[in-house]
Amino acid sequence: MTNGPVGVALVGAGVISGQYLRNLTAFPDVRVLAVADLDTDRAAAVAREHGVPVSGDLGTALAVPEVEIVVNLTVPAAHAAVALESLRAGKHVYGEKPFAMDVDEAAKVMAEAADRGLRLGGAPDTFLGAGLQSALRALRSGLVGAPVAVTAATQSLGPESWHPNPEFFYQPGGGPLFDLGPYYLTALVALLGPVARVAAGTRRARDQRVVGSGPKAGTLFPVAVPTHVNALLDFPGTATAAATFSFDSAVNRRMIEIIGTEGALSLPDPNTFEGPLLARGLRDADWRELPVPGTTAGRGIGVLDMARSIRAGTPHRASGELAYHVLDLMSAIAESGERAEFRPIASTTPVPEPLPEDWDPYAATA
The missing domain is CATH 3.30.360.10 (Dihydrodipicolinate Reductase; domain 2)
Structure with missing residues (x-):
């Protein structure tokens, strides 16, 4: 089993990327190696700001061999396409919400990951914060x-x-x-x-x-x-x-x-x-x-939990199954509003295990 920090590439250098990068570059169990964007000048500027060594387009990020997780912060319409390309390059994927534009797109992403034995994760990871974990x-x-x-x-x-x-x-x-x-x-x-x-x-x-x-x-x-x-x-x-x-x-x-x-x-x-x-x-x-013991580190703790779980060989909490089920719920709610009828939910998801109260994002475990 590989040891040490998990290599990460961030795709999509928009406003939300700053929150992720401030946290991910401070967590010792991950190492941000690349920033990618359709606007490669913007990717380069964001990479420089956060001390990330590689910038460019998606292909440039995927070509970095040490990258294990792609953090997909692109616009919703691009979520599934970027996830599929990243999976086909042999990378695990953690994506911003929504998981995909619809359940058909999402199902293709889930199937691709399963076929390749790769992990999927999805925002939001706020349920891993101190408040909701304490609840x-x-x-x-x-x-x-x-x-x-x-x-x-x-x-x-x-x-x-x-x-x-x-x-x-x-x-x-x-x-x-x-x-x-x-x-x-x-x-x-x-x-x-x-x-x-x-x-x-x-x-x-x-x-x-x-x-x-x-x-x-x-x-x-x-x-x-x-x-x-x-x-x-x-x-x-x-x-x-x-x-x-x-x-x-x-x-x-x-x-x-x-x-x-x-x-x-x-x-x-x-x-x-x-x-x-x-x-x-x-x-x-x-x-x-x-009392609300636990982490308040912010966006990116789902990526960190995924990275630590990869090294430990355990399930991660902000999983693809959870993100898919939530997308399925939202799609069914929208359909129910149109049809004025109850809609059954075909998907399911394991319930994530609670984080330990002393789970510390800033203490190296890998």
């Missing part, structure tokens, strides 16, 4: 009894007020369901297991929206996806969940609450790695805050 441990300890019901919501007026190029948020592969849904659905599956069936109602408040900032401020652009989604999720043998994903809400809300037979948990925003985590018993007058 997982609290649930497993029986703190609030058996889960009965879940309420989850992410509501806002959408990103166009602050984002200078918000159009892609309102095209296929976007909207509140596909943009923010992965954080909430991944957290719920990690906490409660895979979903058996879903139902949904969807609405689109406006056919056009207005860019609110930057050089295109005041420009109208079309809306092609639902902007308000109410979904019901059935977790067999445990809770049911009601989830709202909205870009049409004057009320800003980011929450998950789990009701159990002996109390309730209020979870932190699943798009973060920290707390607070709150609990209350059946007769408690108010919430009490629970």
Whole structure:
């Protein structure tokens, strides 16, 4: 078995790459060897900023023999194509959300990886942060009894007020369901297991929206996806969940609450790695805050867990099966909204094991 740090190439040098690179270059168990982008000048600038030795296009990154994992941060429409090319070059792949544009694309990626004996991983990895891991441990300890019901919501007026190029948020592969849904659905599956069936109602408040900032401020652009989604999720043998994903809400809300037979948990925003985590018993007058031990290092800890698991020969937690199941859920929710019927979920996923409380991204293990 190979020892030492796992070589990583990052593909897609956009804004999110900075968060990944700040973390990945600080983790001793990974070594970032290349940055790739269609804009090779941008790739070179990002590589220089973070001390990465190689930059260029995807082929350049894949040609680095020490690269074992490709971190795919390209636009959603390119996720499957970049993953397939990387797998065919013999690399494991960890991709940003969504896993692919649709389940058919995703199935091809899953099959390619299985045929080649390679690993797939997928964002979000926020469920590995201290807040949600502490929630997982609290649930497993029986703190609030058996889960009965879940309420989850992410509501806002959408990103166009602050984002200078918000159009892609309102095209296929976007909207509140596909943009923010992965954080909430991944957290719920990690906490409660895979979903058996879903139902949904969807609405689109406006056919056009207005860019609110930057050089295109005041420009109208079309809306092609639902902007308000109410979904019901059935977790067999445990809770049911009601989830709202909205870009049409004057009320800003980011929450998950789990009701159990002996109390309730209020979870932190699943798009973060920290707390607070709150609990209350059946007769408690108010919430009490629970400790949240664990890592708050941020984006990239899923890649690190994958790298450590490669060296140890153990399953990694932010797996391709989990990312595929979440994509399957989102696609079924969208279909249910169109057809006004329950949709069964064919896929499943192993429930990730909790991280040890003392899991330290900055302590070398390889």
